[in-house]
Amino acid sequence: MDPLILLFALGVAARLARSDLRFPEPVYDALSIYLLLAIGLKGGVELSHQPLADMIFPAAVTVALGFAIPFVVFPALQHLVRLTRADAASVAAHYGSVSVVTFAIASAYLERRGIGVESFMPVLLALMEAPGIIAGVLLARAGGLGGAPVLREVMVNKGVVLLAGGIAVGFVVGSEGYASLKPLFSDLFRGVLALYLLELGLVVGGRFADLRRAGWRLVVFGVVSPAIFGVTGMLCGTWLLGFSPGGAVLFGVLLASASYIAAPAAMRMAVPEANPALGISASLAVTFPFNVFINIPLLTLLGSTL
Amino acid sequence: MTMQTHHRCQLTIIAEFVLEARLVALVKQLGAQGYTVHEVRGGSFSTDGERHREGAGDTDRTIEMKVICERATAETIAQKVLDEFAQHFSVRVTLAEVEVFRPAKY
Numbered sequence A: 001m002d003p004l005i006l007l008f009a010l011g012v013a014a015r016l017a018r019s020d021l022r023f024p025e026p027v028y029d030a031l032s033i034y035l036l037l038a039i040g041l042k043g044g045v046e047l048s049h050q051p052l053a054d055m056i057f058p059a060a061v062t063v064a065l066g067f068a069i070p071f072v073v074f075p076a077l078q079h080l081v082r083l084t085r086a087d088a089a090s091v092a093a094h095y096g097s098v099s100v101v102t103f104a105i106a107s108a109y110l111e112r113r114g115i116g117v118e119s120f121m122p123v124l125l126a127l128m129e130a131p132g133i134i135a136g137v138l139l140a141r142a143g144g145l146g147g148a149p150v151l152r153e154v155m156v157n158k159g160v161v162l163l164a165g166g167i168a169v170g171f172v173v174g175s176e177g178y179a180s181l182k183p184l185f186s187d188l189f190r191g192v193l194a195l196y197l198l199e200l201g202l203v204v205g206g207r208f209a210d211l212r213r214a215g216w217r218l219v220v221f222g223v224v225s226p227a228i229f230g231v232t233g234m235l236c237g238t239w240l241l242g243f244s245p246g247g248a249v250l251f252g253v254l255l256a257s258a259s260y261i262a263a264p265a266a267m268r269m270a271v272p273e274a275n276p277a278l279g280i281s282a283s284l285a286v287t288f289p290f291n292v293f294i295n296i297p298l299l300t301l302l303g304s305t306l
Numbered sequence B: 001m002t003m004q005t006h007h008r009c010q011l012t013i014i015a016e017f018v019l020e021a022r023l024v025a026l027v028k029q030l031g032a033q034g035y036t037v038h039e040v041r042g043g044s045f046s047t048d049g050e051r052h053r054e055g056a057g058d059t060d061r062t063i064e065m066k067v068i069c070e071r072a073t074a075e076t077i078a079q080k081v082l083d084e085f086a087q088h089f090s091v092r093v094t095l096a097e098v099e100v101f102r103p104a105k106y
Helices: A003-016 A025-047 A052-079 A085-096 A100-112 A121-127 A131-142 A151-155 A158-178 A182-187 A189-205 A208-214 A216-240 A245-256 A262-270 A276-305 B017-029 B071-085
Strands: B006-016 B036-040 B042-046 B049-053 B062-069 B091-100
Touching: A003 A189, A003 A276, A025 A100, A025 A121, A025 A158, A025 A182, A025 A189, A052 A085, A052 A121, A052 A131, A052 A216, A052 A245, A085 A131, A085 A216, A085 A262, A085 A276, A100 A121, A100 A189, A100 A245, A100 A276, A121 A158, A121 A245, A131 A151, A131 A262, A151 A262, A182 A189, A189 A276, A208 A216, A208 A276, A216 A245, A216 A276, A245 A276, A262 A276, A262 B017, B006 B017, B006 B071, B017 B036, B017 B062, B017 B071, B062 B071, B071 B091
Parallel strands: none
Antiparallel strands: B006 B062, B006 B091, B036 B062, B042 B049
């Protein structure tokens, strides 16, 4: 069993047992900054080894899919989950955007099994952060809802800056320049990810009460949506984009994951009418564990048969 | 020796963390000469269920902003904050009389 998963489960259990264990907010912030930057830097270095032209089409498809997902899930959220327009738009934005930690766990899962992936996957991750959020805002605005303009905030939120910035720095300095940073950003990566997952488990454990209020329909959505988009992404990665089996699995995970850092803050400002607990509880307390425990292993298994 | 003091109002705004930048811009625009902000935690025990804001993620974080100013300015800020944010965000506003030593600062 993967220690990362066990530490996440420990966090959930500790929270449910009402332990006083908690990470100070600055530590949580620092861990997420480290993870975003490490993924960006490593992706940039890998990218410096191959022609950029290879990723233009996948990049365009990624942005298009990230933008399209909220429009696909929005009617389901309105009519099947029975959310108001504001709530449906907000939750849809969470599912159009991505979870960096789910991506990191999937990458680590594939790496442990010796399954290679395309080197530009972190670029696709960075590209998929913002379009879903913008689509969610448009869905709310179309119904006459919405508050402050958020385009600038979305484009320069810390996730995008650290990922895209890390990729740019990694790309410029290449393997040689990265060598001096490798002990911190590569060798310690899994250890820091483990700490982050322990903290995330504590947060998830505290979200179950919100989930009970949100109702079973949202829980079902939180499982069905990533299951469908995971397979869609994997098939799209294989047949449309010509990815390797590992790359296709990781692309499926990108589509399946839901944001719980960038989207909640952006949607809180952009659509203040929406209940912020719905999106974050569904993405963090349902979709994240579903992806980690079931979807990633299942997609990997499925990927090996394609 | 008794130091001379002057009366001012201290406006305390407890609000969601995501509002910080907008609150800072607002109090500046309405004439405050400065502000302090720090993070806090808390919750409510209303009849429709307990809710706690523990700082787990940006939408769960809470700030407390303090502005010391003339009463008229404080009331204008309080009204504007309540008008603009109280309907959809968690916001609490209180006003207290304080004594300051350097009135020109406020």
